[in-house]
Amino acid sequence: MVKDAPIELTEDEAQLYDRQIRLWGLESQKRLRCARILVVGIQGLGAEVCKNIILGGVKAVTMLDHENVTEEDLCSQFLAPTTAVGKNRSAASLERAQALNPLVDVKVDTENISDKTDEFFTQFDVVVATNCPVKELLRLNAICRNADIKFFCGDVFGFYGYFFADLQIHEYSEEVTVAKAVKPQTNNNKKQKIEEEKVTRKGSSIFVPLHDVLDIDWTSDEYKQKLSKMDSTFFLVRILQCFRSEVNRNPKAASIESDIELLKSIRDKELAKMNVNTDKVPDSLFQMVFAQLSPVCAIVGGVLAQEIIKTVSQKDAPHNNMFFFNPNNHLGQIFCLGN
Amino acid sequence: MGEMATAAGVLGADLHNKVNNSKILVVGAGGIGCEILKNLVLSGFKDIYIIDLDTIDVSNLNRQFLFHKQHVGKSKAMVAKESALKFNPNVSITAYHDSIISTEYGVNFFKQFNVVLNALDNRVARNHVNRLCLASGIPLVESGTAGYEGQVELIVKGKTKCYECSPKAPQKSFPGCTIRNTPSEPIHCIVWSKYLFNQLFGEEDGDEEVSPDTADPEAAANAGESAMATDANEKGNVERTSTRSWAQSNDYDPEKVFTKLFHDDIKYLLSMADLWKERRKPSPLIWSSIPEIANNGQSTGQGLKDQKVWSLKECVEIFSESCRNLSAQFKKLPEGDHMVWDKDDVDSMNFVASCANIRAHIFNIQRKSRFEIKSMAGNIIPAIATTNAIVAGLVVMFALKVLQEELEKCQCVYVRSKPNHKLQQIVPEKYLSPPNPKCAVCSPKPEVTVRLDVNKQTVKDFVEDVLKKSLNMVAPDVMLMPSGSIIISSDEEEMDISRLALTLADCNIIDGSMLEVDDFLQNYNLTVKIKHREPGRDDPLFDVIADPDLLKPTEEAESDKNGSKNGEGDAKGYEDDDDDLIMTVDDEQLVIPGSSSTKRKVEEEASVPVKKRRTGNSNEMLATPVEDDDDIAIIE
Numbered sequence: 001m002v003k004d005a006p007i008e009l010t011e012d013e014a015q016l017y018d019r020q021i022r023l024w025g026l027e028s029q030k031r032l033r034c035a036r037i038l039v040v041g042i043q044g045l046g047a048e049v050c051k052n053i054i055l056g057g058v059k060a061v062t063m064l065d066h067e068n069v070t071e072e073d074l075c076s077q078f079l080a081p082t083t084a085v086g087k088n089r090s091a092a093s094l095e096r097a098q099a100l101n102p103l104v105d106v107k108v109d110t111e112n113i114s115d116k117t118d119e120f121f122t123q124f125d126v127v128v129a130t131n132c133p134v135k136e137l138l139r140l141n142a143i144c145r146n147a148d149i150k151f152f153c154g155d156v157f158g159f160y161g162y163f164f165a166d167l168q169i170h171e172y173s174e175e176v177t178v179a180k181a182v183k184p185q186t187n188n189n190k191k192q193k194i195e196e197e198k199v200t201r202k203g204s205s206i207f208v209p210l211h212d213v214l215d216i217d218w219t220s221d222e223y224k225q226k227l228s229k230m231d232s233t234f235f236l237v238r239i240l241q242c243f244r245s246e247v248n249r250n251p252k253a254a255s256i257e258s259d260i261e262l263l264k265s266i267r268d269k270e271l272a273k274m275n276v277n278t279d280k281v282p283d284s285l286f287q288m289v290f291a292q293l294s295p296v297c298a299i300v301g302g303v304l305a306q307e308i309i310k311t312v313s314q315k316d317a318p319h320n321n322m323f324f325f326n327p328n329n330h331l332g333q334i335f336c337l338g339n
Numbered sequence: 340m341g342e343m344a345t346a347a348g349v350l351g352a353d354l355h356n357k358v359n360n361s362k363i364l365v366v367g368a369g370g371i372g373c374e375i376l377k378n379l380v381l382s383g384f385k386d387i388y389i390i391d392l393d394t395i396d397v398s399n400l401n402r403q404f405l406f407h408k409q410h411v412g413k414s415k416a417m418v419a420k421e422s423a424l425k426f427n428p429n430v431s432i433t434a435y436h437d438s439i440i441s442t443e444y445g446v447n448f449f450k451q452f453n454v455v456l457n458a459l460d461n462r463v464a465r466n467h468v469n470r471l472c473l474a475s476g477i478p479l480v481e482s483g484t485a486g487y488e489g490q491v492e493l494i495v496k497g498k499t500k501c502y503e504c505s506p507k508a509p510q511k512s513f514p515g516c517t518i519r520n521t522p523s524e525p526i527h528c529i530v531w532s533k534y535l536f537n538q539l540f541g542e543e544d545g546d547e548e549v550s551p552d553t554a555d556p557e558a559a560a561n562a563g564e565s566a567m568a569t570d571a572n573e574k575g576n577v578e579r580t581s582t583r584s585w586a587q588s589n590d591y592d593p594e595k596v597f598t599k600l601f602h603d604d605i606k607y608l609l610s611m612a613d614l615w616k617e618r619r620k621p622s623p624l625i626w627s628s629i630p631e632i633a634n635n636g637q638s639t640g641q642g643l644k645d646q647k648v649w650s651l652k653e654c655v656e657i658f659s660e661s662c663r664n665l666s667a668q669f670k671k672l673p674e675g676d677h678m679v680w681d682k683d684d685v686d687s688m689n690f691v692a693s694c695a696n697i698r699a700h701i702f703n704i705q706r707k708s709r710f711e712i713k714s715m716a717g718n719i720i721p722a723i724a725t726t727n728a729i730v731a732g733l734v735v736m737f738a739l740k741v742l743q744e745e746l747e748k749c750q751c752v753y754v755r756s757k758p759n760h761k762l763q764q765i766v767p768e769k770y771l772s773p774p775n776p777k778c779a780v781c782s783p784k785p786e787v788t789v790r791l792d793v794n795k796q797t798v799k800d801f802v803e804d805v806l807k808k809s810l811n812m813v814a815p816d817v818m819l820m821p822s823g824s825i826i827i828s829s830d831e832e833e834m835d836i837s838r839l840a841l842t843l844a845d846c847n848i849i850d851g852s853m854l855e856v857d858d859f860l861q862n863y864n865l866t867v868k869i870k871h872r873e874p875g876r877d878d879p880l881f882d883v884i885a886d887p888d889l890l891k892p893t894e895e896a897e898s899d900k901n902g903s904k905n906g907e908g909d910a911k912g913y914e915d916d917d918d919d920l921i922m923t924v925d926d927e928q929l930v931i932p933g934s935s936s937t938k939r940k941v942e943e944e945a946s947v948p949v950k951k952r953r954t955g956n957s958n959e960m961l962a963t964p965v966e967d968d969d970d971i972a973i974i975e
């Protein structure tokens with residue numbers, strides 16, 4: 001998947017990335033440093049993802065955002081200075097993002113993602129889309145499928161967060177521990193010892209596009225059963241995506257009361273469609289979906305960035321295909337939907 | 340508006356108000372500490388204290404994102420403060436470049452905070468903060484990571500288990516005889532080389548002898564009798580005043596040091612014929628004719644020099660060079676001062692890597708690359724940015740819940756490297772774990788039993804090894820009960836120094852004696868019961884048992900297994916470094932909602948909180964804290 005051939009690390013890189021090389025190995029690090037990544041939407045979650053992959057040592061990160069820094073960003077977006085309110089988010093984030101790791105090529109793009117042609121995306125190995133309406137996500141996902149680009153999308157709404165992955169057909173290797181009998185090293189020790197040995201095994205995962213998840217018939221027998229196990233975060237995210245599509249923005253603290261009313265009506269409508277009781281998303285949760293809470297960005301952005309690292313290094317089985325974080329019980333769970 | 344309003348927007352007015360008026364202590368400004376600080380500042384915390392003793396190293400920069408290249412060598416706490424203030428200049432951050440284990444940070448210091456967040460990398464400091472939070476009644480959020488795994492837990496006196504409620508696996512230690520006489524694995528040679536470093540340049544420690552041990556019970560039958568008669572002293576060490584004074588008298592000449600260690604001592608070991616009846620004999624090396632032996636053909640790293648396995652000749656060259664450089668540095672130190680082994684110091688690391696490989700060659704053990712030896716010698720448990728970010732996020736989520744007085748929502752959370760069968764990756768336990776009623780720290784009347792040889796253990800060793808290193812006290816006072824006679828006083832003026840050299844038996848401390856130990860700084864009182872035991876060849880010099888049930892024999896094999904799996908670091912060096920420790924993930928502790936059998940199990944565990952849940956499962960995870968980058972702990 002990663003297009004450039006892995007090249008040797010320099011001594012400086014080996015020193016800087018010492019700890020992570022001890023964890024994921026030299027090969028992974030070499031693949032990582034060939035990966036070019038587009039991050040769309042540089043709010044709290046986008047900033048966390050950028051931070052983690054820049055620290056990890058990818059080849060290049062393009063931060064794309066056509067919007068300006070808002071007051072609300074200040075409680076989670078640490079790459080833009082507090083004085084940058086009103087200035088373009090990605091441009092305002094460049095200096096700090098680059099300072100995280102001078103070896104990574106950090107670029108800024110201030111255009112609207114919806115103005116980008118299909119051609120634009122072919123320069124990337126991975127696309128991560130945040131703060132986009134569903135319509136745009138579907139378009140990006142389709143472009144990525146055509147161009148064999150790994151696609152992620154995700155959001156943090158207040159205390160809640162999720163992400164989705166479409167890696168198409170993804171091949172990876174993973175280390176597994178197997179028991180093996182070893183011959184005694186010294187003749188002193190005559191009995192056969194059983195030792196654990198690590199062996200590398202190949203695997204592959206097949207992903208589905210986002211529209212398969214959105215098109216799920218929740219009244220079908222298969223999904224009726226699944227539904228009962230779904231965390232409330234799942235439904236909340238769906239309601240918020242509808243909200244965004246409907247009014248072309250996220251809920252805002254400045255209009256908290258009317259936004260909560262709108263969220264409630266969207267909930268009633270959407271959950272009815274899915275044949276789900278409205279109890280699944282009690283009113284009280286709607287107090288917790290404003291702006292982005294920094295620790296939640298850190299949690300979701302941490303898991304998402306690790307998935308990107310897994311993907312480009314082709315090491316270990318990726319999460320297939322949705323991750324949700326529930327802030328009430330601190331549960332972070334993966335759901336396999338639409339397959 | 341302004342960031343006040345935005346924090347209120349995300350948190351809601353009530354929580355925002357609590358956050359705004361809270362005072363928080365972050366202990367540690369490493370990988371997790373940097374992330375915590377960022378989250379706190381952005382979430383509207385206004386009064387934050389942070390303390391860290393460390394300075395910034397290059398190998399921190401891949402995850403400790405508040406530090407950049409120009410900050411290498413500077414105080415972590417100070418730089419973290421400056422960087423975090425840029426995220427929100429309107430907050431107050433008080434930074435201390437200091438150890439939390441200091442008389443300045445006692446109970447009164449802790450009492451000013453609403454919650455304490457630990458972001459430490461070693462067990463000593465964690466134990467200490469645990470005790471101070473218990474003593475001052477302040478909630479503590481404890482956290483750790485190791486690789487892809489992490490853990491966060493809330494500790495509140497009387498409500499949850501404390502950091503020391505569950506016995507931690509003992510650090511992996513190796514019998515002295517194996518290290519000195521019969522190494523069979525690379526780690527034995529690495530441990531020996533670290534001892535050698537200390538014998539030559541570091542803090543001399545009688546437990547870290549590198550010369551042949553003629554008191555080895557396996558060899559004692561006819562152990563190199565002639566040699567023993569002439570050279571060995573009563574402790575079994577070959578007489579050579581000390582390794583250091585011998586080396587000094589030879590001006591640390593690499594050839595002489597080499598010949599002594601890798602020829603004469605090996606010859607001597609060969610004379611202990613019983614050792615080699617069933618082992619392959621070691622082959623002494625001669626300085627002037629080092630055989631041409633290339634690397635073992637297992638070089639992995641193409642270009643990178645640390646990844647190569649040195650040839651024997653290269654080992655000898657690197658040994659000579661590092662020995663010369665280290666002795667030159669050592670000679671510059673003031674009289675009586677010593678060096679401290681540091682895996683990130685080039686010469687110190689080269690010295691240990693080359694000596695370990697030379698010794699490995701002598702004993703027919705596979706040689707390793709410098710990269711691999713560094714992992715083992717430095718006991719590096721790699722830390723990465725993503726896991727640190729996730730764990731720090733959870734820590735601040737816990738802090739918010741503590742301020743909202745929702746302690747019941749702060750069950751221990753595990754971050755797993757792979758999702759469990761329920762596809763959960765970040766997994767909360769179902770219940771808060773209650774305190775262990777037999778805990779040596781947080782139970783109402785803490786008590787432990789210490790097994791040792793009262794006729795051999797000196798008062799000094801009892802204080803240093805048992806009370807300080809093992810029981811983690813800082814400044815203990817010891818009274819023998821019931822008489823109340825003072826054995827040890829932390830007040831140096833009151834302490835009779837001459838008593839330190841006496842054995843416990845000399846001070847009337849014998850089998851069955853009861854001691855009252857009091858650590859003023861930690862506000863910690865402990866009753867210590869003494870049990871006399873003469874240790875065997877492979878036994879530690881002493882052991883500490885908190886739960887009398889654990890005196891039963893089955894436990895030892897278990898803990899050994901855990902220890903070895905873990906390669907866990909000990910707290911010996913609070914100063915050493917880096918990272919972000921871990922605690923770990925015990926699979927069976929995880930709660931799987933909806934499964935009745937598991938539920939029952941969890942409930943049972945809740946009523947019998949401590950003891951081990953280690954079964955023989957092959958996929959079990961470690962139940963003990965691991966620490967990043969601590970020195971390997973070799974007590975014996």
Ligand SMILES: [Zn+2]
Nearest residue numbers: 501504778781
């Ligand atoms: Zn306890």
